[in-house]
Amino acid sequence: MGQRGRKKGAIGEESRTLLLKIAADEFAHQGYYETKVSTIVSRAGLTQPAFYLYFQSKEVILQELVERFRTKLFDLTHKSRLAPGTEIETIHQRIAVGITTVFRFLQEEPNLTRIGFIVAPEAEEIKKQLVALIKENLISEQKDGFFHDHLDMDIVAESIVGVIERLTFTKLLNGLKDPESLANDIVRLLLYGMLVD
Amino acid sequence: MGQRGRKKGAIGEESRTLLLKIAADEFAHQGYYETKVSTIVSRAGLTQPAFYLYFQSKEVILQELVERFRTKLFDLTHKSRLAPGTEIETIHQRIAVGITTVFRFLQEEPNLTRIGFIVAPEAEEIKKQLVALIKENLISEQKDGFFHDHLDMDIVAESIVGVIERLTFTKLLNGLKDPESLANDIVRLLLYGMLVD
Amino acid sequence: MGQRGRKKGAIGEESRTLLLKIAADEFAHQGYYETKVSTIVSRAGLTQPAFYLYFQSKEVILQELVERFRTKLFDLTHKSRLAPGTEIETIHQRIAVGITTVFRFLQEEPNLTRIGFIVAPEAEEIKKQLVALIKENLISEQKDGFFHDHLDMDIVAESIVGVIERLTFTKLLNGLKDPESLANDIVRLLLYGMLVD
C-alpha cells in the first residue's frame, strides 16, 4: 500500500493514537491534574476540539490508558502462567521468569506503568489484582512443599508487589538495572534470605 | 472564664493547629488537587481569608505537613539507631525492633503517612532518604558478617522500603495487622527466605 | 430500478427534504438552541458537511421552515376568505368554517405550528399578521351590523388569536379535540357569551 494508499479513516486513527501517546507521556510525568488538554493537543499539532473528536473527556482518555495497562499486564501474567516451565527448571528459575516477564512489560511501557501504578485512581485496585494473582501461584507452590508452611502467602504476595513496584521506579525505569537481574535479585533475596547460615 | 479570658494568641494558635489537622485529613484522603481550601476552612468553621492568616498558600500548608512527617520519621529512625540494643539481642530482634518503630509511627500518623508517601511531590525523595538510612545499617551489619556478601544492599534496602510501604497501606493503616507482627513477618521473610531447605 | 437508476439530483432533493423534516421535528420539540446540527444530520444518516450542501446555516434552515409555515398559513386563510360562503350560511357558520380551516392546517403541521408560533424569532410578527387578517374580516362584518358597535375589533382579533394559539397547543395538537369542535366552541363562546340571559 503506497503513501496514498491510506485506508479510510487512517489519518483520524493516527491522530487518536498520537493523542493517546502524548497523553500517556503527560499523565505519567505531570500527573492527572497538571496535565492540560491544551498541552496534549498542542503537542499533537492540533486544536482543542480535535481532542473531543476522539475522547469524551480528559478523564476518559486516562481511563483508556489505564485499561490498556491493566489488560496488557494481566494478559501477560496470565499467559506466562500457562506457559509450562520445563520440567528441569528449578523453582527459582520459574519464579524469576515470571517476574522478569512483568519487569519486561513495565520497562516497555514506562508511561503506562506510571499511570497504572501511580496516577490512576484505580492504582490500588490494580495492585490488589496483581497481589491476588501472585498469591495464587505462591499458595500452589507452597502446597507442593516448596515453601515454609508458616509463611502467610498474602503477606508474601503483598511484599513481592511492593518490591516490584519500588524497584521498577528506582532501578528499572531509569535504566539502572535490567529485568533479568532485578528479577534474580528479588528471587534470591526472597527464596534464600539474607542470613548467613 | 469570660469571653475575654482567652490568652492573646491562643485562639490563633488553635485555629492554625485545627487547620493543619483538617488539611492533613483532606490531603490524605482526597489528594492535593481534590482538596479545596474552601473545604478545609469550612470544616474548621473559618473563612477563606483566615486560612491565609496562617499559611501563605495551599502548597505551603502541604509542605508544612510533609516536613512534619519527614522530621518525625527521621528523628525516630535516628533515635532508634542510637538506642543501643542489648548485647544479647539477635540480629533478628534488632531489625524487627527498628521496623516496628517505623510502623508504630506510621500507624500513629496515618494522614501524615499518606501525605509523605503518596501525596507529597517529595514522596520519592523521602523514601530515598529512608532507603539510604536502612542501607547504611544493613551494610554495617553485612560487614559484621551477618549477611551474605553477595547481597546488593542497595537493592535490599529498596526492597525493604517497598515492602514497608505496601504493607503499611494494605495491612497496617486499615487495622488488619499490628506493627509488631508485620515487622516480624518482614524480618522472618527477608532473613530466612521462603525456601524449605 | 438499479442502484444507478436514480435520476440525477433526485437523491440530493431527497436528502434536503429529509433534513427539513427532521429539523422541523427537532426545532419543534427541542427549540432552536437545543437542536444540534449534529443531531439532525445523524438522524438523517448524513454527515455534517452534507447539511451545508443544502442549507447555508442552522438559522437559514429554521427560516425556511418558518416561511413554509407562514406561506401556507396565509395562503390558506386567503383562499378561505375568497371561497364564497353559501348565501344561506349564518355568520356563526361562516366564522366557524374559517377557524376550522386554520385548525386543520395547524393540526396537519404540528411541527411547523410549534415553530411558527413558538420557536421562530418572528413568531410574534406572524401572529400579528394573523390578527390583522382576522381583524379585517371582523370589521367588515361589524359594518354589516352583525357585531356590537362598541367592540374594539383589534382586541377581539387579538383575543381570537390568543384563544386559537392556546387551544392549539393544549387541545388540538395532543389530539384531545378536533378542529371542528374546537372552532365551534370558540365561536359559540365569542358570539353568544357566557352569560345566561
Place this chain on the structure above:
Amino acid sequence: MGQRGRKKGAIGEESRTLLLKIAADEFAHQGYYETKVSTIVSRAGLTQPAFYLYFQSKEVILQELVERFRTKLFDLTHKSRLAPGTEIETIHQRIAVGITTVFRFLQEEPNLTRIGFIVAPEAEEIKKQLVALIKENLISEQKDGFFHDHLDMDIVAESIVGVIERLTFTKLLNGLKDPESLANDIVRLLLYGMLVD
C-alpha cells in the same frame, strides 16, 4: 440607619439583587440562550466569579426568577379569591376585578412575566396551573347558575388564559392599554358575546 449603618451582608445582598434584576432583564429580552453570564455581571459592574458567589449556575438563577413569578402570581390569585366581593357586585365586576389584579401584577413585573410565560421551560406548566385556578372559579359560578350549562369550562378557562397572555404582550406590556380597561374588554366580550341580538 445612616449611610454607614449597613447591616452585615447588606452589600452582598445588594449585589445578589442587582444580578437578579439584570438577569431578569436579559432573560426577558434575549431569552435564556442569548443571555450570557458575562453580560449580566458586566452590567452589574462585577466579574464572572461573583456571579457564582450568589447563584450556582445560569440555570439556577433562571429558576429563581421563575419561582418568584410563579409564587407571586399564585399568591395573588389566591388572595384575590379569598377577598370577598361585596354582595352587591355583579358577576361582571367580580370577574373583572380578578383579571385586573392579574394584569396589574403582570404589568408591574414585565420581565418576570416574559420569563414565566415564554422563557421558562415550565412556562406551559405555569399556564396550566393558572387555567386550573380559573376553571375552578368558573365552575362554581356555573353551578350558581350564572353561566350557560353547556359551556365546557375547561375550554373557557384555557381561552381566558390565552386571551390574557396575548393581550398582555400586545397591549399591556407596551403601555397601549391599562389593566382595568383590558379586563373590562375581556369580560364584556366573554360574558355578553359579540353578537347583536
Place this chain on the structure above:
DNA sequence: GATGAATGAGGTTTCATTCAT
C-alpha cells in the same frame, strides 16, 4: 453527492487568593 478531519470562537464554571473593614 458526500465525507473524514479539523477548527474558531466562545461559553460556563472553578479555585486559590486578596482587599478593605
Place this chain on the structure above:
DNA sequence: CATGAATGAAACCTCATTCAT
C-alpha cells in the same frame, strides 16, 4: 482575629462551520 465581598486566571468543553478529497 476574622470576615464579607470580590477577582485573576485558567480549565474544560461545545458547537456551528469549513477544507480537502
